[in-house]
Amino acid sequence: MSGYDALLVDLDGTVYKGPSAIEGAVESLEAARESATVSFVTNNASRGPDEVAGHLRELGLTLDTGDVVTSAQAGAAVLAQQCEAGARVLVVGTEALCEEIRLVGLEPVRADEDGPVAVVQGHDPETGWAILAEATLALHRGAVWVACNIDPTLPHARGLLPGNGSFVAALRTATGREPQVAGKPAAPLLQQAIERAGARRPLIVGDRLDTDIAGAHAVEADSLLVLTGVSTPADVLVAVPEQRPVFLGHDLSVLGDGLEATRVWDGDAAGWHARRDGRVLVLRAGDGAGDAAAALRALCRVAWDEPDGAGGRAEVRGADDRAREMISTLGLDAG
Missing domain, CATH: 3.40.50.1000 (HAD superfamily/HAD-like)
Known part of the structure; x- marks a missing residue:
């Protein structure tokens, strides 16, 4: 866990969609419990912490009601x-x-x-x-x-x-x-969760740039964005600085040994290369080109490194067939 002593994990779109767990989420969080406190922090105020905890136990997670913090x-x-x-x-x-x-x-x-x-x-x-x-x-x-x-x-x-x-x-x-x-992206909810967990270096995990990641910035904590919920790859590319995550992965499985590799700025782009050609971001697949999140990290490094990367729009093109296929997978082929 790279020295993080607590995970503050969003629920809707991160751990589950509707009543069902997202694939791999339960296993990843159970493994993370061996090295860090795991708390569940939700903006959804419709259910009490006991009901939320009961739902999470039904999905296979180990937790106490006090591990749930709601807005x-x-x-x-x-x-x-x-x-x-x-x-x-x-x-x-x-x-x-x-x-x-x-x-x-x-x-x-x-x-x-x-x-x-x-x-x-x-x-x-x-x-x-x-x-x-x-x-x-x-x-x-x-x-x-x-x-x-x-x-x-x-x-x-x-x-x-x-x-x-x-x-x-x-x-x-x-x-x-x-x-x-009170809830994310405002600080009160996350501050309450940090205090309850007794965390000195928490990692905030979620699927929304405008709540989870912006909330992490509000409390000056590192964040991991997963692509299983609301925010899309296009949203990520044009994210303003206060909504940019430190880590970017497809889902919660990166909480294992792969977390460090998912750092946007200096992590592993897994064979993907990106460059800017005017208003166009060009993606190229190298040897061993990896998953969609790795390709997106490569694109983010270029998009975020320019003044117009903060809220600006750019066309994304592939330099080869593998890159064009990946751009379509990411939903970026419309511009």
Whole structure:
């Protein structure tokens, strides 16, 4: 594990998609437990840590409930620092979020004509107009607003679904206000996870540049991006500096002996070579050209080394048949 004393691992799109584990994830994490603390850090506030831990045990992972840190817990902690004990908090979210509010000494409510002092918002598939209307009224009256996360989408076995951030956007539009954010990429959730793990050098692992990797930058920790979830190779190539991972691998299997090889800047590109020709990134396959993640690392070194690599677009071309095939595999053949 290259000296890391804790793994802080995202769940949706990293460990599982829908109810099922991503291939190799369980085995890789169980092996990692031999040399580091493994904690599971999720932006999804819809389930309590006990339910999440139960699901992970069903998948074959070894863990205690305390190894799960949710954005609901982080959101409750943020509110506890700003609200008096017993204060009423309007909950836009599941009963699991209500329970976290109770655990920090606050009173969760679903409606309050006298005006709750705060609104906390987490993902709930049942969120509808009525509760959003109650939240809008409370926010117009000046209630503190904490969003457990602002992820616009949520990975699912069928594809990307609306996430909590999409419902947060509805309240932004209705109120003209901005929430305090507890989950990734904001620091509170990851700081809570680091403190709980007693970590001095954590490695943050996830599938999203805008949450997991940006969150790692927010707490000044190294990060590993896996390509099993939301962020695509095209997203990675145009990532701004504060969303660039230290390590880049296809999936969690690189947590074994292959982690050091997946460093973007000085790791192993496994036979792939890239260069810039004006606005074009040219990929060439050398002897023993490896997997798609290795090819992407080679391209990132070139794309990120130029000023227009920060948010700019470039065409990607292959210098040979193997490279052209890999560009198609990466989904980069459209430009």
